[in-house]
Amino acid sequence: xxxxxxxxxxxxxxxxxxxxxxxxxxxxxxxxxxxxxxxxxxxxxxxxxxxxxxxxxxxxxxxxxxxxxxxxxxxxxxxxxxxxxxxxxxxxxxxxxxxxxxxxxxxxxxxxxxxxxxxxxxxxxxxxxxxxxxxxxxxxxxxxxxxxxxxxxxxxxxxxxxxxxxxxxxxxxxxxxxxxxxxxxxxxxxxxxxxxxxxxxxxxxxx
Amino acid sequence: xxxxxxxxxxxxxxxxxxxxxxxxxxxxxxxxxxxxxxxxxxxxxxxxxxxxxxxxxxxxxxxxxxxxxxxxxxxxxxxxxxxxxxxxxxxxxxxxxxxxxxxxxxxxxxxxxxxxxxxxxxxxxxxxxxxxxxxxxxxxxxxxxxxxxxxxxxxxxxxxxxxxxxxxxxxxxxxxxxxxxxxxxxxxxxxxxxxxxx
Numbered sequence: 001x002x003x004x005x006x007x008x009x010x011x012x013x014x015x016x017x018x019x020x021x022x023x024x025x026x027x028x029x030x031x032x033x034x035x036x037x038x039x040x041x042x043x044x045x046x047x048x049x050x051x052x053x054x055x056x057x058x059x060x061x062x063x064x065x066x067x068x069x070x071x072x073x074x075x076x077x078x079x080x081x082x083x084x085x086x087x088x089x090x091x092x093x094x095x096x097x098x099x100x101x102x103x104x105x106x107x108x109x110x111x112x113x114x115x116x117x118x119x120x121x122x123x124x125x126x127x128x129x130x131x132x133x134x135x136x137x138x139x140x141x142x143x144x145x146x147x148x149x150x151x152x153x154x155x156x157x158x159x160x161x162x163x164x165x166x167x168x169x170x171x172x173x174x175x176x177x178x179x180x181x182x183x184x185x186x187x188x189x190x191x192x193x194x195x196x197x198x199x200x201x202x203x204x205x206x207x
Numbered sequence: 208x209x210x211x212x213x214x215x216x217x218x219x220x221x222x223x224x225x226x227x228x229x230x231x232x233x234x235x236x237x238x239x240x241x242x243x244x245x246x247x248x249x250x251x252x253x254x255x256x257x258x259x260x261x262x263x264x265x266x267x268x269x270x271x272x273x274x275x276x277x278x279x280x281x282x283x284x285x286x287x288x289x290x291x292x293x294x295x296x297x298x299x300x301x302x303x304x305x306x307x308x309x310x311x312x313x314x315x316x317x318x319x320x321x322x323x324x325x326x327x328x329x330x331x332x333x334x335x336x337x338x339x340x341x342x343x344x345x346x347x348x349x350x351x352x353x354x355x356x357x358x359x360x361x362x363x364x365x366x367x368x369x370x371x372x373x374x375x376x377x378x379x380x381x382x383x384x385x386x387x388x389x390x391x392x393x394x395x396x397x398x399x400x401x402x403x404x405x
Contacts, residue, residue, distance in 0.1 A: 004391045005208075011394075039398045046401060047366040050347045051340065053260045056270045059252055063274040064245045067281035071239075074282050127208045127384030156357060158392075162385045174209070188208035188384070204209040 002187045003033060011040045121166040122206045126152060128176045128184065131159030139183075140174030140201075142167050147177045173201035208384040229293055237284050244284075248277050251294060254368065255301045261363045262305045264348055272308050276301040291377070298378045302360070309356065350400035358393035365390050 009015050010023050027034040126138045136152040142165060143149035152163035173193055176184040185192065189202030229250070235243030252273060259269035259276075280287075280300050287296055351359050364375045365386075372383045379386075 004395075005387070008387060008391045008394075012390075040394050043362075043394045043397045043401065044366050046343070046347050047362055047397075048369070050261075050344050050367065052257045053266050053269070055253055055256050056266065059256060059270050059273060060245070060248050062270070063248045063252065063277035064241060066274050066278040067244060067248075068241050070278040070282050125210050125382040125384050127382060127388060129388050158357060158389065160385050160388050162382045164382070186208060188387075202209065 001190060003036065005188050007033075007036050007040050010037060011044055119169045121168045123164050124167045124172075124204055124206065125162065125164045126150070126174075126176075126186075127160055127162045127188075128152065128178075128186070129160050130154075130176075130178055130184075133159075133161065133178045135179055136161035137177045137180075138163065138165065138174050139177050140172055142172050142174070147180060152176075167204070167206045169206050171203050171205050173203055175199060175201055208387065210383045230289060233284060233287065233289070233293070236281065244281055247280075247293070251297050252277070254294070255297060258298065258363065258368055259301055259305055261351075261367050262302075262360065263308065264352055268308065272304050273301060276304045279304065295374070295377045302378060306356070346401060346404050349404050350397055353400045353404075354393060354396055357389060358396055361386065361389045361393045362397060366394075 006015075006023055010020055015023065023033075023037075027037055128136055130136050136154075137147050138150040138152065139145045139147050140150075150163060150165045152161035154161045173195070174186070176186060178184055183199055185200045186202035189204070191203040191205070192200040193203055195201050229247070232243045232246050236247060255276065256269055256273045259272045260266050263269050263272065276297070280297055287293070351362065354362070360379070361375075364370050364378070365372070370378070372386055375381070375386055376383050381389075
């Protein structure tokens with residue numbers, strides 16, 4: 001896991017007491033780590049201390065007025081059901097028909113009991129910061145380690161490639177593949193397994 | 208980074224499915240009951256206004272955007288999915304309206320004529336304390352404005368509105384993995400911007 005991610009987890013309260021104490025002890029010996037923690041905390045403190053602007057008194061009235069005006073200008077979105085005006089004898093007929101339908105429905109053959117469903121796959125989201133990369137993919141045991149099966153995208157151009165895959169329950173090993181040839185361990189993973197070829201496969205567990 | 212996203216469904220409902228009262232408001236509003244819609248506005252306008260004001264840096268623009276967001280919500284209420292939280296849906300509409308506003312010519316016109324926002328609170332401390340707080344608020348505002356929009360959004364949603372990553376995921380549609388990376392980067396840029404403006 002990257003140092004920045006460990007700092008983020010500390011600042012966001014995602015570390016338990018033991019992990020937080022360990023990171024702070026490490027920071028006591030590492031001025032750069034201490035400075036990174038302090039900088040992140042300074043920013044969060046400054047943002048949280050910024051006062052909330054007072055809500056204008058006319059906001060609610062204006063919102064409701066604008067909504068009603070907009071609705072009047074728009075075509076109707078839902079039609080009410082037409083009211084039925086029937087002769088009393090017709091209502092008796094309708095009631096009898098409804099009773100017959102109910103009796104037939106009650107005598108229908110019972111449906112077979114549902115089979116026990118297999119555990120459903122879960123959507124797993126992947127992300128890798130890789131500024132300057134042309135392509136990033138995820139290769140893992142779930143896609144037979146193919147480098148073209150799960151391609152990540154950087155639609156907003158911020159250098160962070162994201163994507164997702166549907167994985168069955170269990171533990172899955174994976175790595176990122178940058179530009180089709182460079183294999184990269186997930187810098188944010190917390191569990192790894194050596195692959196025997198000098199790489200560390202990250203592990204994601206799907207329950 | 209890999210995150211199992213199935214748990215994200217709880218960000219929509221969070222075990223706090225749309226309550227019976229809100230469900231009734233929505234259905235009454237769908238039937239054209241403006242009073243029921245007013246109850247929805249009263250229940251949700253504060254966090255939406257704060258969000259807009261912090262993203263746009265201007266309370267007048269924020270009022271306009273929030274009123275517009277509620278108008279959009281009212282006319283598209285039939286598309287609201289009751290399995291999701293109403294607040295998430297309203298946040299999403301407001302965020303998108305803010306994004307549109309920031310791109311619009313209206314924003315450029317206003318920005319050319321106005322001073323940066325001074326966020327003020329109703330109950331103020333003593334003069335020196337208030338002065339220092341105003342100075343700090345302007346510094347934070349300017350630093351936020353110097354960030355690119357995706358970083359500003361990340362900090363406003365996470366550190367100012369104090370929403371969870373799951374909630375932000377539900378509002379923005381951005382994967383949690385990417386959000387966390389973005390927050391780390393945004394905080395670093397914000398730190399540099401604050402130091403540059405100090």
